[in-house]
Amino acid sequence: MLGEYRITGRRASDIAASVEKGVGSGALAPGGLLPPMRELAGQLGVNPNTVAAAYRTLRERGVIETDGRRGSRVRARPASAPRDELRTDVPEGVRDAASGNPDVSLLPRLDGALAAAADRYAKAPTLYGDDPVAPELGRLARAGFDADGVPSGEMAVTSGALDGVERVLASHVRPGDAVAVEDPGWGSVLDLVAALGLRLLPVRVDDEGPDPESVARALAAGARALLVTARAQNPTGAAVGAARAAELRALLAGHPEVLVLEDDHGHGIVDLPLNCLGGATRHWALVRSTAKAYGPDLRLAVLTGDAVTMDRVRGRQRLGPGWVSRLLQYAVVELWTSGEVDPAAVARSYAERRDGLVAALAERGVRAQGRSGMNVWVPVADETGTVTRLLGAGWAVAPGARFRVESGPGVRVTVSQLGPGELPGLADAVAAAVRPVAGGRFG
16 A cells, blocks of 8 residues: 555644655655555554544645545645646757747737836825725726626636636635546646645546536536636637537536636637636636736736625635735736737737647648647657657657646647747657647547
8 A cells, every 4th residue: 555655643743744755755656545544543543533634634735635435545746746847948049839928029018007007006005995906907807708798797806817716716615625627737727726635527628628528527526616718728729619618508507506617818819709607507707817918927817706706705815915916907907908919919920820830730740739829739649759859859848747637648839939930840840759649639
C-alpha cells in the first residue's frame, strides 16, 4: 500500500505533515492508496477521529482525495506540484509559441485610462462602505451581458477570472465534493480544483465545447458543479455552439442543484456569439475577464449569477480584500468607453493566424483544432518527443500535460506572438515532429 514509507505522528497536524512530506519527497507516489483510518489509528496508537481529522486536512490542501469505500489516495497531481512547473523554458533564439500571452501590439495603452481613473478618484475617493462595484462599471457590464443573452443577475468584481472561479466554487462546494471540469482544460483551474480539495471528474471536449455524454456521466457520478469555457477554450480553442448549448441546458435541467460556472475566456478577442448556460440550474455564474483584450495586469473580472451565489461571493469578499480597487474599475470603464480596443479587429487578427496555422497543418497531414481564440491544439503520439524536437527546430510549444487529466497527449501552440509569414515554417516544423492522430474528438 505505502511501500516502505511509514506515516508518523500523534496529532492530526503531525500525521498530515508526515503524509505531505512523503508526497513531496516522492516516497508516496501519485495514486498511492493510504491506509484505512482505523488501521492507521491502530498503527499509531491514536483515536480514529485523529486520523480522520488528518485526512480531512490533506483533502482540503489538495494532497489526497477520498472516494467512498475505495478509500483515500494521493492525488495524481497534488496541489503541491502545480502544472506551471511543466512550463516550457524559451531559450534565446527560439520563437515563443508556448506562453499563452496576448499580442501586446493589440493591447491598449493604459496611461490615459489610468490618468482618467485617477482624476475621477480625486473628485470622489472610494471609502469604506461604498458599493464594491463601481456603478458605471456595473451598468456597462450589465449591458454587455444583456446583449449576449446572459440572464439577469447580481454583479461582483474580482481580481481576475481565476479569483472569480475560486470564489464561486467556494460558495457552493466543499472539500471532497466532485466537480466536472473540461479535459483538456485550463491548467490553473485543474490545479485550483486540487488545491480546494475537490474531486475532479474530467469531461471530454470537442470543437463545440463539453461533450454531452461525458457531462451526463459526470453528473451521474455526483458532480456538484460543472465548469465550462464559453469561448476560446484554453487549450483547444473550443466554443460552445447554439445546438450544443441547447443540448447541455436540457441535460442540466434534470440536475437543478448543480452549480454551473462559465468562464467567458474569449470576451473581447473572439467574434463568435456567446451561448450561455446560465439559468439552466438553480445556481449559476458567468465570469468575464479583461485580461486577454485589455491586459493581464489589470487583474479585473466581472461576474454575474443567481442572487444566492453572488451574495455569498460578495459576503466572503468583504471579509477578505473587501473590494477590487475602484481605480482599476474606473480604468476599465475608460477603456470600455473610449474605443481604445476594437474587438472585431482583435478577433480578426487572432483568427487569421489561428486559422492560417490550422490550414497549413492540414495541408501537411496534421490534424489540429482551433475554433476560436489564440491557441491551437495538436494531438500527438509522443508529447515529450514532440516538444523536444520542436525546440531543436527553433519553436517552443506548451506540453499538453499542463492541460490534461485523462485525455490523450497533445501540444498547445499559441499564435499570438507569430506573424503570418512564420506560419508555413512552424507548420513544417510541427509536421516533422508529430505523426497525425486519427479521431475527431479530444481524448
